[in-house]
Amino acid sequence: MxxxxxxxxxxxxxxxxxxxxxxxxxxxxxxxxxxxxxxxxxxxxxxxxxxxxxxxxxxxxxxxxxxxxxxxxxxxxxxxxxxxxxxxxVTKEEALKERKENEIVSVTAIVRSGQVLEVPGDLLLVGDVNPGGTVIANGNIFVLGNLKGVAHAGFSGKRDAIIVASNMMPTQLRIADCLNRAPDQYAKEDRHEMECAYIDSSNQMIIDRLQVLKSIRPNITRLQGGF
Missing domain, CATH: 3.30.750 (Transcription Regulator spoIIAA)
Incomplete structure (x- = not known):
């Protein structure tokens, strides 16, 4: 043998x-x-x-x-x-780190000017981000309210992260190292339409209707039931 x-x-x-x-x-x-x-x-x-x-x-x-x-x-x-x-x-420390980076942190608050809210995984914010306020997440950012400040998703380099808001009127959006300043009309009108921001295949940040999310990020299923 x-x-x-x-x-x-x-x-x-x-x-x-x-x-x-x-x-x-x-x-x-x-x-x-x-x-x-x-x-x-x-x-x-x-x-x-x-x-x-x-x-x-x-x-x-x-x-x-x-x-x-x-x-x-x-x-x-x-x-x-x-x-x-x-x-x-994987070690226990690596497993705990991965768990934190993949968990959804739910926060009910208003992020006011000068405040920074940062989480290691996905952020689900029930509230507003006022002008001058900042939200940062290693994963995705979901704002059930007005996003009028700065949002930075995928801050450690996750380019497939997304930013979703009930009312998308940001001062600045960032996903990984890609930056997008909001068009002027965002500051002049309340859109009252849930939208999402993502990096497309040409490495450009796109802001579109939430309905396109299923086609561009079909694996985002952790928020059961969707929006």
């Missing part, structure tokens, strides 16, 4: 990918990794350029010391540079 390999080395156009068995003992993994790399002749060619290495560890959890041990061993091999270690495992 053929023995299962704990280390598989695959060449790609970007370098090497090491697939490490996530079921075997760590010491056995390290021993086989050493044997495989030391027997890989092309790696030891002094005239070869640096080779980028990605390490796939699957469902194995590595401590910081074990990660550093593997990285250090690979770095000692001539021409190899560790690019990243890819794991299916």
């Amino acid at each position: 053929k023995k299962m390999q704990n280390v598989m080395i695959k060449g790609t156009k970007d370098g090497l990918t090491l697939h490490l068995n996530d079921q075997c003992a760590y010491d056995d993994l390290l021993k086989e990794l050493e044997n495989k790399l030391s027997g890989h002749k092309s790696i030891h060619d002094e005239e070869s350029p640096l080779i980028s290495v990605k390490i796939q560890i699957g469902n194995r959890y590595l401590t910081e010391e074990q990660e550093e041990e593997i990285k250090a061993f690979i770095r000692h091999q001539r021409n190899l540079v560790v690019d990243e270690i890819i794991s299916n495992v």
Whole structure:
């Protein structure tokens, strides 16, 4: 019966990918990794350029010391540079951070001039954003009221975030790094029509009727029942 390999080395156009068995003992993994790399002749060619290495560890959890041990061993091999270690495992801290970034924070308030309301996930504001007020969210922003101040969605770089308001009359809209100042007519009239702002395929911020939301962002389903 053929023995299962704990280390598989695959060449790609970007370098090497090491697939490490996530079921075997760590010491056995390290021993086989050493044997495989030391027997890989092309790696030891002094005239070869640096080779980028990605390490796939699957469902194995590595401590910081074990990660550093593997990285250090690979770095000692001539021409190899560790690019990243890819794991299916997330730490408790990473899971909590992701949960916060994906939760909907509901706030009932009026954001007045000089005030800033910021949340790590999606913001559902039941109230108004007055001129001079600012709302910021890592995810989407939903304002069930007048948006007359500044709204910045996707502040950490999420370009698929959206901004929705019952009455869209903003001083400024931002999604990720894309900025849009409201047209002059917004300051002169109450539109009383729910609208949404989003970045389209040409990287331009568009303000349109809420009805288009289902076609441009079909995966936004966390607010059950819609608007």
